[in-house]
Amino acid sequence: MTTTGYGDLFPVTQLGRIFGSILMISGVLTTGMFTASFASMLVATRLQAAQGLSVLSYRGHIVLIGWNRTAEAVIHGLLSASVRRPQIVLINELPIEQLQEIKFRYRSVNLEAIRGDATHEAIIQRANVREANSVLVMADTSSGGSGAAVDDRTLFVALAVRDAAPDAKLSAELLNPDKEGALRHAGVEEIVIAGNDTSFFLASSSLAPGLARAARQLLTYGSGRELRRIEIARELRGLSFGEARQYYRIVDGSMLVGIISEGAVVTIGDVLGSSTDWVDEFIRTAFTQTGRDVVAQQGDRTVALMPPPDSYVVGNKDFGVVIGGRPL
Known part of the structure; x- marks a missing residue:
């Protein structure tokens, strides 16, 4: 470390004093150049960010x-x-x-x-x-x-x-x-x-007063009654939709109103459940006669059931759609 006359060690010969002077001056210059280069780099980075020219390395953004x-x-x-x-x-x-x-x-x-x-x-x-x-x-x-x-x-x-x-x-x-x-x-x-959605809000405001306001609450983040997608608790997988709905109502006060399946195969049984209504029976029979019971198979895309029957079995790739409550 170069000192300026206050150190315990100092050169005593003429050559040593010359070398010490050169070292002291070059050290100051090197430190100044390093500081200036670092400051220039910081300024350039800030200018790039301000002008939208940055290259980002974010993940999960x-x-x-x-x-x-x-x-x-x-x-x-x-x-x-x-x-x-x-x-x-x-x-x-x-x-x-x-x-x-x-x-x-x-x-x-x-x-x-x-x-x-x-x-x-x-x-x-x-x-x-x-x-x-x-x-x-x-x-x-x-x-x-x-x-x-x-x-x-x-x-x-x-x-x-x-x-x-x-x-x-x-x-x-x-x-x-x-x-x-x-x-x-x-x-x-x-x-x-x-x-x-404009047609829905305009028509409902005329024909069903209050419905548009209710729908707006469902679609507004921060209202406390907005629609939210949640990851269904592990212990509910394999249980019925009806049981899952009761669970969330008790645990956090939210209302489970639907299921979102990712990459799911939705069958006619998932949609109709165990209903014996004559219309449902007709649809079930029509699918049976064609030899297939798959309603939708969309690969990596999502299928929304709003709502599924209470007998619907919650699967491993299912997420819940809830109204209100607090994030778990």
């Missing part, structure tokens, strides 16, 4: 691609629906100033942004979509364009995501249902049609 007027509501929903706040990564082409404003508003949560065209695989790979828990493709209206053009872009983005991350859980939003079939072929598992 949620990627939200595109932007429209409902995007912030989606972010609020993701934060409200999760017991642990998820890591959220945005990919869009918003102006840098707007991206910085969004990140500032959500500075208390783990939110990052990548700026670029998500139809290019290099852009979505910067978000590490291969390791993402799920990917949501919004109908991107931030740059204008007609409904058809927006939906075409959604399809292109979905294809790019599926190519970069074949196993990712992929959801997408459409403005019109025309591209729904194409999105299914692209491997999109969940498709939401914008405004698809």
